[in-house]
Amino acid sequence: MATATYPPPPPFYRLYKDYNVNPKSIPEPPPPIEGTYVCFGGNYNTDDVLPSLEEQGVRQLYPKEPNVDFKKELRSLSRELQLHILELADVLVERPSQYARRVEDISLIFKNLHHLLNSFRPHQARATLIHVLELQIQRRKQAVEDIKRQREEVQKLPKEALGTLAGQ
Template sequence: MKKGHFCVYGDVKTDDVLPSLEEQGVRQLYPKEPNVDFKKELGSLNRELQLHILELADVLVERDLHNMLGEWKTFPFVFKNLHHLLNSLRPHQARATLIHVLELQTQRRKQAVDDIKSGEKSCRNFSWSLSEP
């Protein structure tokens, strides 16, 4: 079996690891610290992307193709950094979704138990009312 592959119940799985931006040959535009503030960094990259789009629109209006090429070169870096940050959030999103689903299932099961208990109580009351003369 290849490195990074493993077998679960006869089905071959891969140990998918998100490669860093450096491994992909892309300059990282946000801090390299392990505890990144995703909300702040996504917001700043989004603002930077909006700024690039506005600058690109200005260049297109002026029809200055030489300036447009310079602006266009930085565009992919911002997109790739945004995409990488979003992909880094996938495990957190999956964990939060799983927690939410489990909480809903727990609530439904507790409600079902309460419904059964109230049904049992009403059946007992009904049977007692029938047994009394």
């Protein structure tokens, strides 16, 4: 029984058969997907919004104000995490049966830290983009200065050559 090594091309390849003659004959791409869609069995949403902790059923440990001081709150949650880890170690030594509550508290702190860091991502991306653009501007200005310097040196060469020839 003979079988093909590769499967046949998909049927929509026929839409592109006149491309060499008329490149504008190809169909327009499909419009962008908006809303929810399914990909590899998972439901995804095109609205890139971070759900709040309350929507996820988690108690929020930092203030709910819109302008959160990320540095202060991250530092505070980190200290609280250290304290709870030390308390967990103490509980495991003194009262091992009561460790579950401490682990839940640590889990809650980690979820709050994770959410706070994810809330900071847009600010971080904006700052990174600004930094990259400033570096590009700086490199381009340096390149322009190098070109100007090289041009001035090249313009001096014929004058020096003429002066050397005239002196002989």
